[in-house]
Amino acid sequence: MKKTIIALAACAPLLVALPAQAAAPKAKDPVRALKGQFVAGHGVRFTETTTLSGQKLKEQSRKGTFQFNAKGIAAYDIVTTFTPGRHERVVSVGKFSYLSGGLPPSELPAGKTWAKYRGWSGGGGGFRGQVINPLEPKTLAALIKRGKLTKRTITGKITFKELDKLSPWFDEFVPLRMYDDTKVSYTLTLTSAGLVSRVKSSYAATGVLDISRYDGKTMTIDSRFTGWGAKTSIKAPDPKKVSFRED
Incomplete structure (x- = not known):
């Protein structure tokens, strides 16, 4: 009996400590969580709106899909809507990007509907689109380092x-x-798994395009990411409808 009492007394501090340890799990590392998503044939979807301060109508909206490989972004398919009825689509696969709807038909050869470029391209929508891409580990790490973490949001400036x-x-x-x-x-919102679900950024509108209607205005871009880990398959357009351009 005496030995039993001594044993229980020795274990008492451990029994008290266990609930406290369970109540304080380690915070998820967003960069590690992101790299864990880099699986070939899988990706994430996004939607986005761009607004100009003091203006009722949106500057533009975008939606699309990113496809990953083991190193990061392998491909993307993005549709930009500038005004009702005016759209642009950009598809990037490997070392080339393909743009449809961004050029006047007169600038493409007869029967061609896609312009092909080397490297990544955002088309016209890129100039008013999200300037912060949380799918780049190096970029995400820098934003976290220079920002302030409050619960599941990271805020900062760059x-x-x-x-x-x-x-x-x-x-x-x-x-x-x-x-x-x-x-x-910028403000980054994280999921419970440490993945970015939203990026909201704003800057002086004349920073990219210095035009008179942008004077004194602020450009705000709100992007939301959903469907992390979804199977994706992004392919280049039909070669018969593609015109390669060096410019």
Whole structure:
């Protein structure tokens, strides 16, 4: 009996400590969670709206799918709606991108509906689209490092110049910019698994396109990511309908 009492007394501190340990699980690492999604033939979907301060109508909206391989983004298929009835589609597979709807028909040979370019391209929609791509591990790590984490949101600021060094997406989708010192305010929202479900960014609208109607206005882009891990299959358009362009 005496030995039993001594044994219970020795175990008491452990019994008290266990609930406290169980109530404090480690926070998910977003970069590790992202890399865990890099599986060939799988990807994630997104929807996006771009608005200009003081304007009732959207500047544009986009939706699409990203496909991964073991290293990251392998392909994407994005449709941009500028105004009702005016659309643009960009498909990127391997080392080439294909653009439909972004060029006047007169600039394409007869029977061709797609323009082919080397590398990534965002088409016209890229200039008003999301400047922050949370699907790039290096970019995501930098945003986390310089931002502030509150529960499941990360907020911070970064310049165009800094994004240009970090992000192949930004460099290719917004190849021409007016002011590299433009500051981007961003908010990333995480799921319980540590994956990014939303990115909201804003910056001075003249930072990319310095036009009179953008003076003093703010461009805000709200992107939402869903269907992480979904099977995807993005393919290049029919070669018979493609015209290769060097410009």
